[in-house]
Amino acid sequence: MSSSALIVFVDPRQVEIDQLLARVQEMRQQVMTMTLNLESLKAEIFNVEREYHSRLSESYRELEETRLSTQEFSLRLRLIREGVIAEEIESRVVACFRAARERLEKQNSADESDPSPTSASNPSLTADQKRQLQQIYLKLAKDYHPDKSGSDSIFFAQNIEMMTRVNRAYEEQDLQTLCRIQEGTADSTHHALDSSKSIDMRRRKLIRTMRHTKQFINGLNVEVARVKASEGHQLKTRFEVARKNGPDLFRGLVRDMQRKVNCARHHLDTLRQQLNHRLQISPKEE
DSSP states (O other): OOOOOOOOOOOHHHHHHHHHHHHHHHHHHHHHHHHHHHHHHHHHHHHHHHHHHHHHHHHHHHHHHHHHHHHHHHHHHHHHHTTOOHHHHHHHHHHHHHHHHHHHHHHHHHHHHOOSOOTTOOOOOOHHHHHHHHHHHHHHHHHTOGGGGTTOHHHHHHHHHHHHHHHHHHHTTOHHHHHHHHHHHOOOHHHHHOTTSOHHHHHHHHHHHHHHHHHHHHHHHHHHHHHHTSHHHHHHHHHHHHHHHSSOHHHHHHHHHHHHHHHHHHHHHHHHHHHHHHHHHHHHHO
């Protein structure tokens, strides 16, 4: 009795389609992971900068004000030694430091009206970009609405976390992050399974998708490098090292800043005394 073996023919092109699809899905998962990690890093930096700002901004403003006043008094002393009359001294001091005064006052006003760090702010969007932002947000909000998770508690928690990130990016007008989330969550399965298209067309589509996704990965690598090279990240690193070793980094920074303020005040007081002394002896010299 003879038996016949069933021979299954596998189109090598379909094998390639399956491999491309797996690679695209892997790359998109990489985009999502990198995006979420980057946003978490930015949030951590923001929190550290906010703490730094709240605890040191007042001392920093006082230091800048004292240093500017010191420069003004130094110029007054030099001009009086050169024999410039009092009225002209003040007009020259005002003219010399007008721009610096305006910058300092503008910075102080900005700090009082918006005490949060500004390093993470996004540039203004064009009208077309705002429309794109709105469209992507609505699509993601629909995909990740918590109601879609049903009774699955894990899925519900994941959707809540994703919607939190989506909402934050939307509120901050962060189009780049929303585009990355959209790319990371896109589904390429329909490209591979679309029987109305030839295998060659599906293959080309998947290859184009891979190239497109690769651009997102490259952009994320550049952004991560930029964030890690920022002053905010350096401050975060110092804060974490200090926390591991025990001391309060910000308490030490506040002490250091206060020492600088006291030193600047002392220097300013010395200049004031010298100026008063010169003003007292100037009539006698004349």
